[in-house]
Amino acid sequence: MTTGTQAPQTPQVPQHADTFANRLVGRIRLNGMMALAAPLLAILFAGLVTSLVLIITGHPPIDSLLAMVEFAGMPRTMVGIINLASAYYLSAMAVALGFRMNLFNIGVDGQYRLAALCAAAVGGAVTLPKPLHIALIILVAVLVGAAWAGIAGVLKARRGVSEVISTIMLNTIATGLGAWLLTSWAVPVAGSNNIGTKPIGESGQVPGISLIPGAPNQVFGLFLLAVLVGIGFHLLLNKTRFGFDLRSTGLSEPAAVASGVNVKKMIVIAMLISGGMAGLVGMPQLLGSSYSYGLDFPPGFGFTGIAIALIGRNNPIGVAFGALLWSFLDVSQNILNFEKVSPEIVTIMQGVIVLAVVIAYELVHRYRIVAEQRRVSRELSASARTEGAAA
Amino acid sequence: MDGITKRFPGVVANRDIHLSVSKGQIHAIVGENGAGKSTLMKILYGMQRPDEGEIRIDGTPVSFSTPGDAIAAGIGMVHQHFMLADNLTVLENVVLGSEPRRAGLALDFAAARKKIKGISAAYGLDVDPDVLVEEIGVGQRQRVEILKVLYRGARILILDEPTAVLVPHEVDELFENLHGLVREGITIIFISHHLDEVLKVADAITVIRRGTTVASVDPASVTARQLAELMVGSELPSPETRESTVTDVVALEVSGLTMAAEGGRLLLEDVAFTIHKGEVLGIAGVEGNGQAELVEAVMGIRAATGAITLAGTDITAWSTLRRREAGIGYIPEDRQRHGLLLEAPLWENRILGHNSGGIWIDRKGARADTERIVAQYDVRTPGIDVDAAALSGGNQQKLIVGREMSGDPVLLIAAHPTRGVDVGAQAAIWDHLRDARAAGLAVLLISADLDELIGLSDSLKVLLRGRIVADVDPANVTPEQLGSAMTGAGEEA
Structure with missing residues (x-):
């Protein structure tokens, strides 16, 4: 009971989910060796560009880079790298969670700073038995981060405000609000012009771990928090029904809607989780060495997190490598002064890596899509009857 | 405009389409959704390139790789969904992208206004260039869209499902406008699947089914029923003797x-x-x-x-x-x-x-x-x-x-x-x-x-x-x- 002679076939080009932006933020997977090849090529390329810049400025490229690697190999530096990477990792995972659902949380920076400030103030104000004290501080940080990001989530769900705009604005507001809160809560820090929150008592401090043998300093105890967040991220996204809904929404919103996902609710929840993770960014530092939030608390981790999430394709393992790489470059650039090389060369390298990674992923993705479609049609044509040229 | 021949191999949306539209006519293209009308129009407007076949205008073969080429050749398209900026005036919308310049720099709104009023009067479009688009109704917006393509010198207008968004009296107004345009020598390609409307307005009809042209008919000698038959194909389904399974629940x-x-x-x-x-x-x-x-x-x-x-x-x-x-x-x-x-x-x-x-x-x-x-x-x-x-x-x-x-x-x-x-x-x-x-x-x-x-x-x-x-x-x-x-x-x- 058909009318025509030949059935119409629409060309099956994946048009919707398969956009450059989607590939960029890793909602589309790259498999196996390809996933590894792309970033390695990109780092190699970045190394070449940096070498070129070094040569142009009259420095020996190999020696400079070797000096960085050598410096990074020292136990003391390795601890520094891991400590910095913990914060980078948490920040990047917070960004990654949003990315996986099409949300661009630029506000991680404001979220973690505000969260760290409030957590430090609460932690300094109370004294509790050890595990409870730590748990309370972390809980406050998570709640404040989540609430701050949640504002952007509610604005988007209710009023359609782009989360890009609202989180940027919330960053600025967080800076002002943080400064005001700090002056209201702060006590002078002895022996400096700095002011900070009342230091957190011993019961709220997390002891370091002697992870690297021979190092005089210790890895932040809450380095383990970053590891837990990574594992939790993987479980949440890949193993739970909630995570499936979240990924579906990121891959194709219309399909998610048709499948029964309440996208607005999803936006708010995703922003809350992302913000909660952002709240953790300052914790390793706060509970591991500063014990107080002052004017010198490091800013900018939120923006670094975006770059690292891109390098790591929003994948917990990939981001771990990205965070370590970034941290390695940041920490070991200090040695370049001794080599009479401007440490800013590292900033060039970081920039080139991000650009090169984006381009490399794109190339690899194009190759993979074509290869997979060829493979499917080949395997099908091998099994006698084929279904047409569509795939 | 003489004849359009197009061929597409294999399983794509269009294959072996033949269409010839005479100058100064309203030529309707009808077909079910998915029959390939839109693809054909996109090719005509330079948004997609044909794999085979050629387009001739007034006997001269042309080849479009962008809509810009099609516009230059005098083909304009009015999309089903309006592409107007609500917060700009009609005038600004019309000139957008081809703004008239004065001394190379300043925008010459006076000249544009004059030209728009001229076109509006010549074709009876009744469009006021200085109102905001957000203040005018759907029917008038459509006329703005038509004016926009005329302003760019189009002699052949493609209208994609123009009546889909209109209420009945606006449809009648649109048809009057279309007749006015045709009287002034404009050629119109009218895409629709509302057969009664097509019969009312078209001078010639081409039917597309499953990606190919199946018939060209004269609206005077065809009924809506015959047209529907051509559109859906006339083969009867194989009679199915089957038990009804309908229950009372x-x-x-x-x-x-x-x-x-x-x-x-x-x-x-x-x-x-x-x-x-x-x-x-x-x-x-x-x-x-x-x-x-x-x-x-x-x-x-x-x-x-x-x-x-x-x-x-x-x-x-x-x-x-x-x-x-x-x-x-x-x-x-x-x-x-x-x-x-x-x-x-x-x-x-x-x-x-x-x-x-x-x-x-x-x-x-x-x-x-x-x-x-x-x-x-x-x-x-x-x-x-x-x-x-x-x-x-x-x-x-x-x-x-x-x-x-x-x-x-x-x-x-x-x-x-x-x-x-x-x-x-x-x-x-x-x-x-x-x-x-x-x-x-x-x-x-x-x-x-x-x-x-x-x-x-x-x-x-x-x-x-x-x-x-x-x-x-x-x-x-x-x-x-x-x-x-x-x-x-x-x-x-």
């Missing part, structure tokens, strides 16, 4: 379903029907008459007023998720956008829409059930870890059908279940639908394929402009009769 009851678009135009108006267990209710209608809205209202994706009762329970206020959990299966119209995660493996696609239960995904169960669907529904794939994007359309659709049939649904909403699917897969999907119906499934079937509707349905309703206008007995109706009812051409079956 009501599965779905819809009453007073009404949905309004922004601006108050009713997309659905007081739609009511009942589907029993074991019954297939077909909804016939030319696309854009409320089918998509009806489906989304029953699925709870778009808000509508009225009452929806599923197996005795009022589900009007339920979310899409809850409706799905209550046993509504949904085969969406656009499988790639609404039915699949193209960049996810098949087994993950099995979970889509069936993601209820505990906290954790039942990975093992999903994989096993995907294997079952692949085997049972003959999905041609090397494995279940392949991305859905790598499958052909027919196989994607078989996967969706298999997925939506699993878990013993109470009601299946099937929107164009076999569109764009090859013949073999089509027959297989039909068989599965029949088997499920025999097992007591209630099916709401939306289709543009009249043979499919007549062949599968136990009862048929015709949807026209958001209202159910006719009940048809599929046992004794021909596609032509149904086609006439669908286009509002009068005589009901």
